[in-house]
Each structure stands twice: as structure tokens, then as C-alpha cells.
Amino acid sequence: MNTLSTYLVLKNAFFFQAAIGLSANILCLFFHIFSFLQHHKPKPHDLISCHLAFIHVLMFLTAVDVLPPNLLESLPFENDFKCKSLFYINRVMRGLSICTTCLLSVHQASTISPRNFRLARFKHKFTNNIVSVICLFWSLNLSLSSNIMLFTVASSNMSQTNLLQMTKYCSLSPMNSIIRGVFFTLTISRDFLLVGITLLSGMYMVILLFRHQRRSQHLHSTSLSPRSSPEKKATQTILLLVSFFVVMYSVDIIISSSSTLLWMYNPVILNVQILVVNAYATIAPFVQINSDKRIGDTLENMQSVCCQLLTS
Template identity: 60%
Template sequence: MLPFENASCFQAGIGISANIFLLLFRIFTSLLDHKRRPADMITCHLAFVHIMMLFTLLFLMSPDLFESLNLQNDLKCKTFIYLSRVTRGLSICTTCLLSLFQAITISPSTSQLSRLKRKFTNSMVRIFFIFWSLSLSFSSNLIFYIVAVSNETQSSLLNFSKYCSLSPTSTIMTLVFFTLTMSRDVSFGGVMLLSSAYMVTLLIRHQRQAQHLHSTSLFPRLSPEKKATQTILLLVSFFVIMYWVDLILSSYSTLLWEYGPVILGVQSLVTNVYPTVSPLVLISSDKRIKNIFQQRL
């Protein structure tokens, strides 16, 4: 298990550092510009959620960090695993919102979507409140069923980590919360895919128009909106792949009621991939960050 622990800690360290940099940069940029950009607000929220997500996974995967907290193991298990599920749901919701807002941003001014941009800007705080309410509610059952691993071997428990386990739950409660969680994931995932398909359609249309208008240009330049759209599409594609891999591993372990050390380590790495890679992609595609580094050099 030690190689997986080291890999997870290294991965989480990179992700936390990148998300903190992205969060602080977007906050300072917004304060200096005296403008409230919805895209920056969504990105800041996503970075904050990923920082929480990586910290919870870091404590769950590192025995030294877990034991360093002077609290009861049962309380620590309930807190960290509950937060890991809550932040996972928030990551889905916020990525969906980022994709939807980008689709609205690049939509033609004559379309119905473009009229929603102002409403999005004015309702951003309320949207975040709804996301938090949904995520906190849909994972609330874990507070009652997560327990600390005792010294006695209990085959009825499903181990989540070295210290934390899930006790058997009633069939009705399991079905209720599974249905709620899957409904949320399918709904937001569907909106994410629809908005991505819409953006791809617009990009193809714009590309054809550009080729027709600038047929003599061998290297047509991409507009900032198109670059941002391509970045969001990359994030969405990466998120969907990692989500399905994580879902398959979780379903396999839950059905067999067994989390082996290898599966637990692999799932931790898979879960960490998106919150680690997403800030790096957003940082590398941010023109403002590139300009600052070019001026310094």
C-alpha cells in the first residue's frame, strides 16, 4: 500500500499547489480589474472545491496525517469521507456550470442562450448555494454509516481506508440515496454533454466560416473565446472519462462489498486526477498568466 500512498500524496501536493495558485490569481485579478467576471467566479469555486477534495483524500490516504489530528477516529472518518463525497458532487456541478456558461458566452447574440448571460451573472451566488445544498443533502447518509475500523475483524464492514469503514445500510436507504446521487450526476452530466456538443457545433461552424473568409491564410489565429471553449471542452472530456472509471471501480467494490488495497489505491489516484489536472489546464490556457511571465522574463 505504501507506493499508492506516496503516489497519492505527491499527486495531491501538485493539485493543491496548482489550485491555490489558480484561486489566488483569479481573486487578485478580479479585485484589480474591479469587475465581477462570472467565468472567474466559477473557476474560483471549482479551485476551492478541488482544494478541499484533495486535502480530504490526502488525510484519508496518509496514516501520519490522519493520526496527527487529536480527534476521535470515528469523528475524523465521518468528516473526511463525508467531505470527499460532498466535494465530488460539487466538482460535477461546477464543471457543468463552467461548460454551460462557456456555451452561453460563445452563442450568437441572436440566440436564446445569449440572453441568459446577464441572469447567470446576477444569480451566481444563488446557484452556488443550490449546489452546496444538493451535495450536502445527497451525502448525508454517510454521517450515520461511516465508522472507524476497530481492532476486531468485522467482515460486515466495507473498508474505505486503513481507519474508516462503511457499516451495512438498509436496502431502502441505499436505494434512495443512490437514486438521488445518480439523478444528480446524470442530470448535470447530461447538461454538460449537451453544452459541449453545442460548443463543438459552433466551433465547426466558425471554422468553416473562417476558412471561407481567410482561405489565403495558412495559419488562422484562434480568438480568445475559441481558445477558452477548447479548454473547457478538454476539461469536460477529461472529467467524463475519469468519472466513469471512478464509477466502475466504486460499483465493482460496492457490489462485492470489498475494497482491496490495490483497488483502493488505484481509485484514490483516479479520483485525484481531475482536481489535479484541471487547474494546470486552466493556468496554461490563461493569457493573463502568460503575459505576466513573459513580462518577467
């Protein structure tokens, strides 16, 4: 299979991925918005999940390389401004996805932590400052991605040389090695720190759940149900989500770092990176839908209402 056919296969795969991921995240987003309208004080978990779904929707909508060319050309702005704004928003959303997933993982760990543990004592302060933490994450990522606004240009701008093509429509102009090193160091430090915290909190939750399962088996050692216990299901869900998150973002960090440092562009590798970085955004809402009984009940109610309307 040659490079062009591989590129087209990857491009079609992303369109399919975007359709599924966008639909699932919009479903989660609307569900949480309706929940907020029904309750005066939303739960911290719902607030974080809603924020994560909103971020992933924007990630798909600002993927410049897959937007229809007619749509980009119809926007009443210069090509450079279109690239700067869309590419900047996409990079900010990528960083916020890492931050929010870390926040969700730490919140879940503090929720199931025993009362005599320090993490459980930290839960009250942590819960009351969720909005402040989210605002801090926005400020951090808006700042770390600010170099995109300065050095992003339209790929059609042939007046500059030595451009690093990041998408079909947008490129990075050469930047000072010191500036590039500073932003690279800050970004990679943020990514490794947050991915590491997410991995540690996931491992902590798995250990707690296994301990709880062992105690339950000891207390109810008479006849255990052949079905998987709720603790085991929760453990499997956490392992799936955290492991998938760590693997996908680790691959993304490696690809994006090597492309920036070596100043090399490969359309096939770029599309592999797009698939990888959006894989978590596609899987995460389905894990949330599967683990949140309220969403399943809402979907069943909607299905029954639709069936009644069709039969009447």
C-alpha cells in the first residue's frame, strides 16, 4: 500500500471516528446540561464530566485537517487567522483534556478513599474548589499554547521557507530555538506530570477496590454469585479508561515531540497522531455512558417515548 492510499485510509478512519465520538460526547454534554437545569447544585463528578465532554466536542470541531475546504474558505477571515484560531483552540482543548481527566481521576480516588486516609480529608476542600481548579487549568493551557498564535501560518503562504506543515492547511513558521525549547519543556512537563498523577490515582483506586472485594468475599464466603461483583466491574472500568488514556497520550506526546524537535512532517504519521489523540475523546463518553446508570435510563425512556409516538 503506497503513501497516498494509506493517507486516504487514515483520513476516512478519522471521519468515522469523529462521527462516533462527536455524537457520543454531544449526548453526554446535553445529558449533564439537563441535569444541571434540574438541580440547583450539580455534583462535582457531573461538572467535571460535562467539562470533559465539552472539551472533546471542541477537539473534534476544531480539527483543521478534516474540516471541509469550502467551510474554511467561506469564513470571512484571512487564512492565517483561521489557522491560528482553530489550531490554537484545538491545542488548548488537547491540554484541557489531559488536565480534566487527571482532575476526574483524583476526584474519584478521593471519593472512594476511606475516611481515615488523608486523601479523604482533602475531599471536602477539593470538592468546593472544582470550579477554581477548572479556571486554573484554562489559564494554564491558554498560556502554554500561546506560541501557536505567534508562529502558525496558512500552508498556502509560500512567502516563507522552512515551514513545518502541521496539517493540510496550517504550518508552523521557524521559531527561535530558545523559545521553542521553553514552550516544549513546559508543555512536556505538564503532560508527563498530569499523566503520571492520573496513572497513580488509577492504581490507587484499583488497590482500594481489590481490598474491598477481598473483605466482601471474606464476610460473604458462603456462596458467591458467579456474576462479576460491582467492585470488579468498577475496577475493570477504571483500568480500561486510565490505561487507554495513558497509552494514547503517551504515543501522542512522543509523536508531537519528535515532529517539533526534528522539524519534520509526514502526512501518514500526522494522521496516525490525529487518530491517536482523538481515540480517547471517542472512547471516554462510552465509558461514562456505560458506567452512569442515569444516562442509560434516560436513553431507555427516550426510546420508549419514541416507540409510543410511532405506534400512536
